[in-house]
Amino acid sequence: RFWPSSPSMGYLDFSDGWHADTRGDTHYWDVWHSAKSFEAYRTVNPRFASEFGFQSFTSMNIIETFAEPRDRNPSSPVMENHQRNDGGNARILETMTRYFRFPRDFDQMVFLSQIQQGLAIKTAIEYWRSTKPRCMGTLFWQINDIWPVASWSSLDYGGQWKLLQYMAKRFFLPLNVVAVPVHDDVQTNSRGTPVEGAEPTSIVLRAINDTGAPTSIALDVRAVKIGGGDRVVFSGNCAVGPDAAIEVSKLAAADLAADEFLFFSWRDAKGNLLGENDYFPKPYKAYELVSPTITSAWSDRDGQPVLTLSSDKPALFVTATVDLPGYFSDNAITLLPGRTTELVFTPRHGATVSSTDLAKSLKVRNLAETF
The missing domain is CATH 2.60.40.10 (Immunoglobulins)
Incomplete structure (x- = not known):
């Protein structure tokens, strides 16, 4: 069978399927090219998300190979030349101020850009996987670079891992648990898109099983204070059928204090740790982070x-x-x-x-x- 293009609405269907998510495969680039929030990923429900991405700066040790200290500034000609997309550096920084407090120096800016790249793709893939069997596949753009440059890649030029590559190991776990925020009608606009900065009214925890066998997991969910201390908000076992995603637990967002986030881990029947994840209902800049030792x-x-x-x-x-x-x-x-x-x-x-x-x-x- 021949798939005519990507994206395509289906077998031998040559119509424009760029923004269609009802059938075929979908390319969704509004978060990067239109500077929409990461939450916008949850407003589309593709059958197969075959291309989407978000940029970061290449790692600091790679930047040091082409930029002198005086050029290590996101708007310097050297840094703008080593950018795969016109206006990309500005878009990275625009997004950074949406979710984080502005970093204190260039090195931290590079580090933070890779964190937010990973968060963008994590938001998309965790949500789309949680909608199984509607969405049955995700491919993010892109894996690698052919020169040292700010881009959508998860690997630096030469193959070094960026943070996205590490995070992908976790959000692609065959047995996974993810948090999906739910907004009420008051907090969405006419298109059903969550209002920018709107906090969820509830949080649903969904278990995903991409294997061909039924499984059972023990899930532990904790509300953790940003300065230390935690409490259990859910603990229990759940059975997940083969190739399925199910709701495990749901809690009201109001049950979390302003300085709390969710941290959850799941184990198999023998007690072996299978994975860990977390969820922050507010942008990271809204929390008063402490300096850990x-x-x-x-x-x-x-x-x-x-x-x-x-x-x-x-x-x-x-x-x-x-x-x-x-x-x-x-x-x-x-x-x-x-x-x-x-x-x-x-x-x-x-x-x-x-x-x-x-x-x-x-x-x-x-x-x-x-x-």
């Missing part, structure tokens, strides 16, 4: 370096980097007090590295540092 420790396990992280306060988008080429098993994670997280480092190109070598250049950052 993050503790790190290296060890070697079966010939692989392992980094163990813990924090005394809730720490958001905790990201570990080292100078040696390679990638961690996870990154841009949420750390809560009393919980430790282990990140395994895999060197690139078959190199052999030790935890001692990695410790020399380790840098661990988090969202609070950008304020």
Whole structure:
């Protein structure tokens, strides 16, 4: 069978399906090209979202290869030349002020741009996956770059992972749990789109099973204060059929205090941790973030370096980097007090590295540092 184009309304259907989400595949670019909020992803319900994307700056160590210190400014000619889309740098910054407080320096701006890129794609994919069986596929644009540039890619030029690539490992988990905000009619406009900045009236937790077998998960949902402390708002088991998405729990948004966010984790029948996720009902700039003290420790396990992280306060988008080429098993994670997280480092190109070598250049950052 021949699919005539992408997007297309269907088999041998050559009509314009650019903005149609009733059948065929859909390209949805309004969030990037029209500077709509991330919440706009939840106003379209495609059968197959085959192309959508959001930009970030390429990583700081890549920028250092083409920009002198005096050129490391988003509106410098050098940075504007290393941009895949006219006006892209301005659009990145416009979005940044919508969700975050303006970063304190250029390095933090680059870091924050990759956080928000990941959040944009996460918002879209988590929602569309939660509508299964209506939406049965998602492809984000794009995977890689052929030169060092600000773009929609999840990999830097040369293959280094941007934060989107790490976040994609989590929002594409075959067994996943996501939070979907629900707005009442008062908070939507005539097209049903949530009013800019409107807070949800309720939050639905949906479990997604992309495997071909039925499964059961144990879900733990906590309301966490941004400065520390948490309480359980849901705990229970749920069965999810094969290739399905179901509602597990629903809570009123008003049940969350102004300084609380949701953190949830799910386990299999044997108690093995399958995944973790969080949901913030308000933009991150609305929270008074605290500065956490993050503790790190290296060890070697079966010939692989392992980094163990813990924090005394809730720490958001905790990201570990080292100078040696390679990638961690996870990154841009949420750390809560009393919980430790282990990140395994895999060197690139078959190199052999030790935890001692990695410790020399380790840098661990988090969202609070950008304020």
